[in-house]
Every structure is written in C-alpha cells, then in structure tokens.
Amino acid sequence: MGCWPKLKASGWAYPTAILSLYGFFANCRVAEPFLTPYLIGPHKNISEEVVTNYLFPIWTYSYLAFLFPVFLLTDFLRYKPVIMIQGLFLVTNYLLLCFAPGVPAMTVLQVNYAVVTSTEVAYFSYIYSVIPVENYQRATGYLRSAMLAGYTTGASLGQVLISIAGVDYFYINALTLGILSIAFLITFWLPMPQRSMFFKGEKAAAVGSQSQQEGPLGENRLEHPMAHNGCAGWCSRENVATVGPVLWRSFRESYSSRHLIYWSLWWALATAGYVQVFNYIQLMWDHIEPSATSSIYNGGVEAVCCLVGAAAAFSVGHLKVTWAVWGELALGLFSAVATGAVFLMAFTSSIWACYAGYVVFKSCYMLLFTITAFQIASNLSMECYALTFGINTFVALTLQTIITAVVVDETALGLDIMTQFIIYGSYYAFISLLFLIRGTYTVCIHQCYPEHTDAKEPKSSVEVISAERL
Numbered sequence: 001m002g003c004w005p006k007l008k009a010s011g012w013a014y015p016t017a018i019l020s021l022y023g024f025f026a027n028c029r030v031a032e033p034f035l036t037p038y039l040i041g042p043h044k045n046i047s048e049e050v051v052t053n054y055l056f057p058i059w060t061y062s063y064l065a066f067l068f069p070v071f072l073l074t075d076f077l078r079y080k081p082v083i084m085i086q087g088l089f090l091v092t093n094y095l096l097l098c099f100a101p102g103v104p105a106m107t108v109l110q111v112n113y114a115v116v117t118s119t120e121v122a123y124f125s126y127i128y129s130v131i132p133v134e135n136y137q138r139a140t141g142y143l144r145s146a147m148l149a150g151y152t153t154g155a156s157l158g159q160v161l162i163s164i165a166g167v168d169y170f171y172i173n174a175l176t177l178g179i180l181s182i183a184f185l186i187t188f189w190l191p192m193p194q195r196s197m198f199f200k201g202e203k204a205a206a207v208g209s210q211s212q213q214e215g216p217l218g219e220n221r222l223e224h225p226m227a228h229n230g231c232a233g234w235c236s237r238e239n240v241a242t243v244g245p246v247l248w249r250s251f252r253e254s255y256s257s258r259h260l261i262y263w264s265l266w267w268a269l270a271t272a273g274y275v276q277v278f279n280y281i282q283l284m285w286d287h288i289e290p291s292a293t294s295s296i297y298n299g300g301v302e303a304v305c306c307l308v309g310a311a312a313a314f315s316v317g318h319l320k321v322t323w324a325v326w327g328e329l330a331l332g333l334f335s336a337v338a339t340g341a342v343f344l345m346a347f348t349s350s351i352w353a354c355y356a357g358y359v360v361f362k363s364c365y366m367l368l369f370t371i372t373a374f375q376i377a378s379n380l381s382m383e384c385y386a387l388t389f390g391i392n393t394f395v396a397l398t399l400q401t402i403i404t405a406v407v408v409d410e411t412a413l414g415l416d417i418m419t420q421f422i423i424y425g426s427y428y429a430f431i432s433l434l435f436l437i438r439g440t441y442t443v444c445i446h447q448c449y450p451e452h453t454d455a456k457e458p459k460s461s462v463e464v465i466s467a468e469r470l
Contacts, residue, residue: 025183027150036282079126087184087286159299299308309366329439346421
C-alpha cells in the first residue's frame with residue numbers, strides 16, 4: 001500500500017510506469033497478425049483484390065494527410081490528449097472490426113487507423129516532457145520493453161488461441177477490443193505535462209537553453225514560465241508566433257551535416273520499403289497458403305520477428321565498431337541481405353521459406369534502424385531529434401504513398417501481390433547499391449586519409465535508441 005505514494009513522489013517513476021502499462025496494453029493486439037484472413041474470410045467477405053488495391057492504400061493516403069498536422073498538434077496540446085485520442089481510436093478501430101459490416105465501414109476503419117499511427121509520436125515525446133533528462137535512458141528502455149512485451153504477448157496469445165484452442169477470429173477481435181479498452185482507461189491516469197518542445201515562446205526557449213547549460217532538464221522545471229502561466233502561457237500569441245522560427249532553427253541544426261543527411265536518407269528510403277512490405281505481407285502469406293484451407297502461423301512469426309529483431313538491435317550496443325566509418329557500408333550490406341529476403345518471399349512457393357524471409361527482412365531493418373537512429377540522435381538535441389524523426393517519417397511516408405499510388409492502387413497499375421514484392425525487392429536492391437557505393441567510398445577515404453575523417457564515436461549509450469523504436 002505504501003509503494004504507490006512513493007511511486008508518485010519519485011518524479012519520473014510514476015509517469016514512466018503508467019505510460020509503460022499503456023504501451024503494453026495498447027500493443028497487445030491479439031488479432032492484428034490475423035487481420036487479412038479476417039477481412040477476406042466469411043466474417044467480412046471482402047475479396048483479396050479489394051483489400052489489396054483499395055482498402056490498404058486508403059490507410060497510406062490518410063496517414064500522409066494526418067502525419068505533419070498531428071506532429072505539431074501533439075506538441076501544442078502537450079502529448080497527453082493525443083495519447084488519449086490514440087487510445088480512443090484504437091478502441092473504435094476494433095469496434096468497427098467486430099460489429100461494422102461491408103466495404104464502406106472498412107474504409108472508415110482505414111482512416112481511423114491512420115489517426116492511430118499518426119499519433120504514435122506522442123508516446124515517447126510525452127515521457128521526455130515530464131521527467132528529468134538524466135532519466136531518459138532508463139525510461140526509454142522501460143517504455144520500449146513494455147511495447148515489445150505487449151506486441152509479443154498479443155501475437156503469441158493469438159497464435160495459441162487459433163492453433164490450439166481453435167477460437168474464431170471474431171472472438172480474437174473481441175478480446176483485443178477488451179484489452180485496448182483497458183489501455184484507453186489507463187491514459188486518464190497520466191499526469192499532464194507543463195511544457196512542450198516547440199510551442200514555448202522566446203523567453204521560455206531562452207530559459208530552457210540556459211537550464212540545459214546549467215544542469216539536467218527538469219531540475220529547474222518549477223522556474224519554467226509555462227509552469228506559472230498555465231493555459232495563458234501555453235496558448236499565448238507569442239508561443240504560436242515563435243514556433244516557426246524555432247522549427248526553422250531546429251531544422252537547420254538537424255540537417256547541417258552531410259553525414260546526418262546520408263543517415264536520414266537511408267532512414268526515409270528504407271522505412272518506406274519496410275512499411276510497404278509489412279502492410280502487405282499477410283496478403284502474400286495468404287496467396288502462398290490460403291488461410292481458408294490451411295493452418296496459419298502469422299502470430300508466431302510476428303512474435304519471433306519481435307524477439308529476433310530486439311536481440312539484433314540490442315547487440316548494436318555491444319559491438320565495438322566505428323560507425324562513422326563503417327556504418328554506411330553496414331547499411332549497404334544488410335540492405336542487400338534484406339533485398340534477398342524480399343526476393344525470396346516473392347518467388348518462393350513454400351510458406352515456411354516466406355516466413356523465414358520475413359524474419360530475416362524485419363530483423364535487418366530493426367538492426368539498421370537502431371544504428372541509424374543512434375548516429376542521428378547522438379549529434380542532436382532532443383528538439384532537433386524529434387523534428388528529424390518527424391521529417392524523416394514524413395519523407396518516408398511520401399515515398400510510400402508514391403509507391404502505393406503507382407504500384408498498388410486500383411486506379412493505376414493495381415498489380416498482384418507477387419509482382420508487388422518483386423518491385424519491393426528491386427527497390428531495396430537500389431538502396432543497397434546506393435549505400436554500398438557510398439560506404440565503400442567512405443571506408444577508402446578513411447583508409448587513405450584517416451586524419452581527415454571524423455570517426456569520433458558518440459559518448460551516449462546506444463541503449464536509449466535501440467529501445468526507442470524498432
């Protein structure tokens with residue numbers, strides 16, 4: 001009984017614990033690995049062509065439309081309301097899946113889910129606004145661990161219920177609805193942050209800059225002007241008027257280095273291809289071995305991907321590699337492995353080979369994203385990293401939208417799933433070739449002129465980033 005007041009009084013442990021609980025339940029989506037079989041099965045009775053070439057592209061277009069406005073709105077509203085909106089829309093998503101029939105309802109569902117994905121930025125941004133900077137590493141590790149635990153638990157539970165207990169897809173979705181309702185209720189216990197990163201005005205920005213020079217962020221939180229002015233300071237004309245210059249300064253700092261631009265380029269290019277493969281992999285599995293006539297192991301495969309990818313990302317922190325020299329070559333080499341995995345998924349007729357290719361592909365992406373995020377974040381302030389995250393994600397989503405509009409959408413080419421994966425493999429082959437050339441050049445320059453190469457390794461721990469987003 002005495003632990004709860006101590007937890008709330010600790011300053012950082014209480015919001016971290018509540019947000020970790022939310023992260024676990026919000027990602028424990030038991031039915032998610034089985035979405036495609038549910039849509040094309042007897043419950044929704046939607047054809048594979050409609051799901052592939054009409055429904056899924058709507059999510060991509062809606063996500064692009066929501067992403068940047070939600071990014072700014074998240075900071076303006078100070079995170080908690082956006083997390084609550086995410087929880088509410090997750091519940092709405094599975095209400096639609098459980099009880100709304102027909103293609104129009106599933107169209108609304110895609111738009112609804114685009115709101116969910118566009119608000120993901122609030123999850124980590126929230127915790128950085130309510131805890132001292134010295135606790136960032138531990139808190140981020142706990143939050144990412146909660147997400148991984150929730151996703152792995154949900155995928156594993158779904159596989160057990162379907163393969164062993166023979167539970168119907170509808171009841172799997174109903175169970176997920178109940179779990180996500182718990183997640184939504186948890187958001188009410190989150191404390192409200194008193195500051196934001198960009199909507200803070202010139203005086204607040206100056207105080208924030210001075211406090212970071214004097215000590216860890218959060219030690220002088222009570223002296224922050226926002227804490228005294230409340231809503232008047234938060235919604236003041238000064239805050240809104242100065243957000244543009246603050247964003248521009250952060251943008252210039254974020255992309256001032258050619259080194260950071262190359263890493264951001266891989267981030268955007270690779271993420272666009274990864275999300276495209278992730279979105280349509282269930283359709284590929286169903287094409288190879290139809291769920292209506294065969295046993296499927298989507299949940300088990302996603303759980304294995306989560307564990308293998310987490311282990312690969314964690315291993316980065318224990319590798320003694322000068323990433324400033326060898327990192328770009330590593331991007332090229334592992335992107336080549338991912339290319340082979342995508343082509344394997346495209347051409348194989350064995351579901352187990354396709355499963356294995358997906359595990360390899362997703363693990364390579366998780367590993368490389370960890371390295372990339374570490375290289376970018378170690379050279380930037382938290383505000384600049386948040387902006388870089390948003391811009392890189394926006395560029396990736398723009399590229400994904402172009403791919404979807406040309407390759408997938410029924411109003412354009414509307415290609416079948418196998419041809420799509422051949423194109424995705426070719427896309428990753430281009431990324432691999434680009435960074436193999438660039439990485440070889442960087443290594444050669446370092447070998448010939450080591451004194452001119454900035455091979456200084458960042459001091460910050462990679463554990464923060466490897467735990468942040470896979």
